[in-house]
């Protein structure tokens with residue numbers, strides 16, 4: 001369970017997040033909102049990478065300050081939007097996810113190797129285990145980072161645009177992985193730009209505008225509120241495919 005209470009945060013005195021309160025205990029919460037509204041900043045604060053000016057942060061009911069970095073990394077994992085390509089093979093990278101669990105001298109045991117391997121199988125990267133990360137495509141690399149997070153196996157998972165820039169097959173695979181995380185009881189917070197994908201995968205949608213949360217509810221309730229139309233300046237049209245499944249078209253006002 002993660003709880004952010006009345007968070008104010010910004011950069012060089014410029015406010016970005018204003019009175020953000022969010023609690024998530026299981027399920028997938030998708031954070032949506034226009035460019036620059038503060039979605040990534042919210043995740044960075046939640047990941048303890050950025051200190052808020054004011055507000056409270058709790059994991060499983062305990063304040064963040066109670067957690068050592070190692071303990072924190074056993075509870076929460078974060079996939080940032082911008083990542084360096086480490087000089088490591090796929091297997092080494094995925095094994096990094098086990099670091100918070102390793103004792104001195106940081107040698108992975110059999111159990112760690114099994115977990116890392118399973119994470120590679122679950123993300124379909126096991127055939128690339130010995131390849132250097134730098135030799136992979138963007139989509140393949142993204143799956144390796146997700147495998148690393150699966151190996152880290154934390155109850156809380158933060159994802160910043162996990163599907164952006166990927167081809168549609170990779171996007172669907174990543175949505176599938178997010179669904180698996182939910183089934184394993186994890187609490188997933190994910191910034192998403194594709195509104196249909198967000199509305200489809202989310203148990204709850206957190207809609208942000210200009211540093212504030214303006215709607216936090218089930219996808220259908222957020223659509224019904226009309227806030228998506230207002231915030232993005234669009235009109236939402238409800239559609240149905242041949243099988244009668246709903247999806248949305250967003251058209252300019």
Ligand SMILES: Nc1ncnc2c1ncn2[C@@H]1O[C@H](COP(=O)(O)OP(=O)(O)OP(=O)(O)O)[C@@H](O)[C@H]1O
Nearest residue numbers: 011012016033034035036037038039040041042191
């Ligand atoms: N490191 C930084 N230093 C100064 N300003 C920053 C920094 N990071 C973000 N900002 C500013 O904070 C605001 C919110 O940025 P943030 O990246 O959180 O938005 P976002 O909703 O994730 O945007 P996008 O959808 O474009 O990724 C923007 O105005 C941005 O320019």
